[in-house]
Amino acid sequence: MTRSSEIVDTAAQAAEMSMPPLFVVEEVRRFLDGHALGRGALEVRRIGEGQSNVTFRVLREGADLVLRRGPRPPLPKSTHDMLREARVQQALATQGFPVPRIRAVCEDEGLLGVPFYVMEHIEGDVITDELPLRFVEADADRRRLSSSLVETLVQLHDIDVGDPSVSALGRPEGYLERQVRRFAGLWPVNTRREIPLVEELSRWLWENLPPTQRHAVIHGDYRMGNVMYAPSETPSEAGEVLAVLDWEMATLGDPLADLGYLTATYAQPGESSTVLELTSVTRMEGFHSRAELVEAYAQNSDLQLDALPWYQTMALWKAAIFCEAMYTRWLNGERPGDTFAEQLEEGVPQLLERAREHSAQMPRGLKIKETQI
Template sequence: MVSDTIPIRKGEEVDIARIENYIRAHIPDLPSEPLTIEQFSAGRSNLTYQLKIGNWEAVLRRPPIGPVAPKAHDMKREFTILQEIQPLYKPAPKPYLFGDETIIGSPFFIMERKHGVLLDTHFPPHIKITDSKCRHLSEVMVDQLVELHGINYKATNLANMTRPIGFMERQVQGWIGRYDKSRTDEIPQVEDLKKWMIDHIPKKSDISIIHYDFKLNNAMFTEDLTEMIGLFDWEMTTVGDPLADLGVAMSYWIEEKDSDLLKRGMGKAPITTNPGFMSRNEFIQSYAEKSGRDVSNIDFYMTFSYFKLAVICQQIYYRFKKGQTQDRRFENFNLFVNNLIQYAHEAAISQR
């Protein structure tokens, strides 16, 4: 099986000795072998590393190198969220240990290492692709999103950590602010898009725990692809509008009929373009049926979600443009940002 780890990229090294000392001081009965570290190749934001001490394994998660946007990459918050959610939602990894910036120069946390199948732009060679398998994966994704939104957030400490009232107002204004602070290229449609979103913020919404980065390549499945056994990247998780979570999920859910602008904005087209996968409309309707929620205003959430994705990519491109990261994967992200802004603007116009 192809490994999901690589040697640590240049410029993203961590202090192995200090990490090992910290782990051994806080986790008892570890094997005597020395700590070894490799880096996970996936991911474009936070950095994740595989830790091994003999037969003991874990994952270290830390912010990207260099300056980061205010309130972004909050490792302590993500660690605390996992502590609250994992007992109630099995795909979430168990959090083991939090470390502040005095250990390796930035906050980090250590969590459970899960093993399974990761899916993104292709299926592993040993898996036979069928329409029914793709359909089942779609259904698993719907079911897991519905299950997450069904958790009683008031039974967790997230009720004290979050402010669900006024969530969408803060989201729209907040992501507009993030875009303005990381702006590089001039995109003519963006001002009209911002005004449209502000003018169309929903007046009422449901409240639930939301992952807010729910997508296929943040999930891990059993070898036969029948169950989701892992869901990662809980950085954006909060209590808010579940349709915002659905909208974000659908902004990543690419169809074969979509333009190349969407399909290949980050490289190769995702596997959801394969026959058998639900369309976005089918996914949304299945979610509505299983959750009992009214999705009649989903077009607003889709428009906002494309803008939100554009801002995330813009923040990454801003860091590359300013020399805060040398990762060449990001050098053309401005083109994808431009495309997403235009796509969101077109979606807004279609609703007028």
């Protein structure tokens, strides 16, 4: 196997590098052997376009697997928790929700520098900026992709959070307050510049905090690019969701946080793009508009959606603060060659401006919960 900055054959090779690799073949091979996951040599390649965690496909005799790990240390506090991400998927699997099957979890940071987990590879389509040629070429099929995206979100939010396998995933009470407080506190420690709009939106979010109508499992990064669809050439099967991916930010909380994020980051014709437009294909004719996504959710949920602009504002405000941390790490030389992080000099202010646009859509006179900082 060719040695690179990401994948090396041996721990000895890794020790010689100034920057640690992301995948050490001999270490992973021993780990898989210990869990009886296939036999023989490994064929490894990086997959996906994640800007946070890193994913590799691992092939060997008798096994087709995916290994998921965090980025190189140092890691921001309470992020990139692969052990928790694996637990979330294991819990959701008991509820019949479509997630990949977790095969093994490694808590030992000595192997790759961070914990990781291994799941079964699923053959399907993750749709971002291109539509697979082999299916969903008709407008009706594109609409089915949009519809199943919303239906799966409703299914997630309908999971019983009182079930013991699910209730251990988080403390839903006070979720919105904690999110606003936490991210407001993250900004000053993760930035090297002044952007007054961050504090302006922080105050607005506190002053307009809506009541949580009920608790649910929330994904935290729910979008089309984190959904795997079944590859099908028959219109009747187009759009079937095989699995929802990337559970790093999942917890228990307010389900409208997911809907706010999905709709705030959803690409549609006539709007300028942002750095968070990770599924530009939805600008094509036939996909739901943002308003149609909201309508589809409302038809299948008992939640009131009048305060959705608040959740959309929070989604982009949080994303801007999270992206600022990535930008600062890039400035510090901790993310060399990261072209996404380089874009964030202008990308973060653009996200904040889009967040302010959503805040302006909040209905006047809407009854809200009185909250003090």
